[in-house]
Each structure stands twice: as structure tokens, then as C-alpha cells.
Amino acid sequence: MKKILVTGADGFIGSHLTEQLVRQGYHVRAFVNYNSFNSWGWLDESPKEITKNIEVFAGDIRDPHGIKVAMQGCSHVLNLAALIAIPYSYHSPDTYVDTNIKGTLNIVQAARELDVEKVVHTSTSEVYGTALYVPIDEEHPLQGQSPYSASKIGADQMALSFYRSFDTPVAVIRPFNTYGPRQSARAVIPTIITQLAAGKENIKLGAISPTRDFNYVMDTVSGFISVMNSEKSIGEVINIGSNYEVSIGDTAKMIAEVMGKKIEIETDEVRLRPEKSEVNRLWADNQKAKQLLDWEPQYGGVEGFKRGLQETAEWFSNPKNLAQYKADEYNI
Known part of the structure; x- marks a missing residue:
């Protein structure tokens, strides 16, 4: 090889x-x-x-x-x-x-x-x-x-x-x-999961209206x-990309659902991007990858996303893994 x-x-x-x-x-x-x-x-x-x-x-x-x-x-x-x-x-x-x-x-x-x-x-x-x-x-x-x-x-x-x-x-x-196991806690999905796994219900986030295509x-x-x-x-x-668009706010709710947790979102000013720098909408067209590479996402759509969130949450909730993160601190 x-x-x-x-x-x-x-x-x-x-x-x-x-x-x-x-x-x-x-x-x-x-x-x-x-x-x-x-x-x-x-x-x-x-x-x-x-x-x-x-x-x-x-x-x-x-x-x-x-x-x-x-x-x-x-x-x-x-x-x-x-x-x-x-x-x-x-x-x-x-x-x-x-x-x-x-x-x-x-x-x-x-x-x-x-x-x-x-x-x-x-x-x-x-x-x-x-x-x-x-x-x-x-x-x-x-x-x-x-x-x-x-x-x-x-x-x-x-x-x-x-x-x-x-x-x-x-x-x-x-x-x-x-997203997935091992991702930096400065990213939004690990930010939510690590705070919930650490026992918090009031989750600090930046803007929750932007949409993303999570893969x-x-x-x-x-x-x-x-x-x-x-x-x-x-x-x-x-x-x-997955060709599935979801807001940060809805993502937080899905994470809370798969983890069986209650959640309240607080806006943390230091996590907000400057207004003109915030990317408000991302949604992937993945047709080229399908046609050229015969590639298909295995975690696409809402059900695939929930499955990926479940696997990610399970990894972060392991005390050995969670101990490597500082859920109480925001790291740029």
C-alpha cells in the first residue's frame, strides 16, 4: 500500500x-x-x-x-x-x-x-x-x-x-x-454537551439564530x-456536507433531548461574533460529492443528526473524556 x-x-x-x-x-x-x-x-x-x-x-x-x-x-x-x-x-x-x-x-x-x-x-x-x-x-x-x-x-x-x-x-x-468525539469545546456542539454533562441547565451560548449544516x-x-x-x-x-440545515437553538434542544436534560439558554456576550462577521446561514449542496465520488453522508437528515449527537454526547459524558475539558471556561 x-x-x-x-x-x-x-x-x-x-x-x-x-x-x-x-x-x-x-x-x-x-x-x-x-x-x-x-x-x-x-x-x-x-x-x-x-x-x-x-x-x-x-x-x-x-x-x-x-x-x-x-x-x-x-x-x-x-x-x-x-x-x-x-x-x-x-x-x-x-x-x-x-x-x-x-x-x-x-x-x-x-x-x-x-x-x-x-x-x-x-x-x-x-x-x-x-x-x-x-x-x-x-x-x-x-x-x-x-x-x-x-x-x-x-x-x-x-x-x-x-x-x-x-x-x-x-x-x-x-x-x-x-462535529463528533474529540472536538474542541470552543465549537458549539461540544460547548453545549460539556456544560450539560457537567450538570448545568443554564447553558451559555452566543447567537442561536444562525443555521449550520453539521457533518x-x-x-x-x-x-x-x-x-x-x-x-x-x-x-x-x-x-x-449533510444537506440538512438546522439552527444553533434547535441544535441545543436536540442535544438536551438525546441527553435527557433540561436546558435554558443564556446569551454570553463574549461568545458573540461581530455583527458583520457572523455567518448567519450555511446549508450544503452535496450533489457534486455524490456524482464525482459516489459519497453519501451516513448521518444525514434529522434522524442521522440525532444519531450523531447521541454518539457524541456519549463520548463527552464519559468522565475520563469530560475531564479533559474545562466546561466552566470559555476558550477562544
Whole structure:
């Protein structure tokens, strides 16, 4: 089997993707963020039968020399390394340019020099901004409503420019709002679940009227693998979403329902985005993924969403897992 490099393998989606690739028999080199604790992030929680089959490479996506060394001998690169927290991008936008745009440049430049078979670059539905029409297809205009989304637009265009300029085999996967076990508590679904699991009934949230298209993490993972394996994906941008729109407020009610909890929502001012930066509506058109990749969400629609919420709530409610989160603190 070919060797796959997964950058951001220590993160939420990256760890699930790394594990699934190993289960499917791929040789995986996991690129994790270098740190003095020798932490592999969420891969430290992976079963031993998984980690013993992973080659871990610690480095920094911002370092062109290190990333080129990491890519040597790999046929495919799945680039998930990024800064993704929107509130932190208001605080430190410069780091988003370095990590998201420059990091992507380092990947595609090395891919060009090493003749990598394919780079799968990770985008985000945030690049669309508030929907101008729904459902949102891949031709929807791009709107940078936060420094984070602006940096991802730049990163996407950098990746695609190498395909157009040098025939570098690049595919862009554009997941909508992924959720599931291991997600950061700054995201809305873990925010709600961790507060409820900690015994709270008055849940602090930001705006509850915006809608999202939530995608369970294993659907996102299967989307990555489908994009990687499809010859038709090269040069394409492909949405991975559930094609189911739900408001944050209704999401909170569904979570309370599956957890058997009572809930009262309090608006926490520090969690609100600036008015013009809030993305008010996201709803994925996933027809292109179905047609090009034969990909279908397994957790689509209201029943699939509830099933995904149930699995997510069960994971977070495990005392061992919940102990890794600070339900009382808001972390940007």
C-alpha cells in the first residue's frame, strides 16, 4: 500500500482520519505539531493496535524544510494542519496567515518538487460566508467574514493555483461543520454537551439564530478518503456536507433531548461574533460529492443528526473524556 502523510493528525478530524486509514490498511505518516511534551495530541488516545502502525513525524507546517522531509516517500498528502478557531483569528490574525496560507504553500511547493501523486487540501464552509443562496454549491461566491475564513480562502486559492500553474495534482475538500468525539469545546456542539454533562441547565451560548449544516466526523473522514482515491477530484473543489440545515437553538434542544436534560439558554456576550462577521446561514449542496465520488453522508437528515449527537454526547459524558475539558471556561 502507498504511504499517506496526514498533516494535523493530532487534531480532531485528523486523528479520526489517521485511525481510519490505518484500519483500511494504509501506511500512515502522521505529521503532528512539535512540542516539548512529546504529545501526539488526540493520537495519544488511539488504541495501541492503531498507534503501533503509525509513523509519527513532529514538525511545524510553517517550516518548508521540515514539511518537505516529512513528505518524502509519501504518495498522497492529506493537509489538515491549520488554525481554525474563529474568535482567536480576531485576536491574532497574523498567525493565521503564517499557518494557513504559508503552510499550504509549503505543502504544494514540496508536492511539486517531489512529484507527489495527490494533495488533498482542507477548506471550510466558512469561506462562503452567509449564504447568498441555498443550498450552497461550489460555485457560490467566497466571502471572507473573519480573518480565519479569509486565510482559508487564500490557502484554497494557493493550492488551486499550483494545479493551474504547474499541474500539481491538488483536490480541495470543503467540509461543512464537522462535529463528533474529540472536538474542541470552543465549537458549539461540544460547548453545549460539556456544560450539560457537567450538570448545568443554564447553558451559555452566543447567537442561536444562525443555521449550520453539521457533518458527523466519520462522514467527513469518508469524504477525505473518497477525495483521495478519486481521479475525478483533481483540480476540483468538493463540498462535504449533510444537506440538512438546522439552527444553533434547535441544535441545543436536540442535544438536551438525546441527553435527557433540561436546558435554558443564556446569551454570553463574549461568545458573540461581530455583527458583520457572523455567518448567519450555511446549508450544503452535496450533489457534486455524490456524482464525482459516489459519497453519501451516513448521518444525514434529522434522524442521522440525532444519531450523531447521541454518539457524541456519549463520548463527552464519559468522565475520563469530560475531564479533559474545562466546561466552566470559555476558550477562544
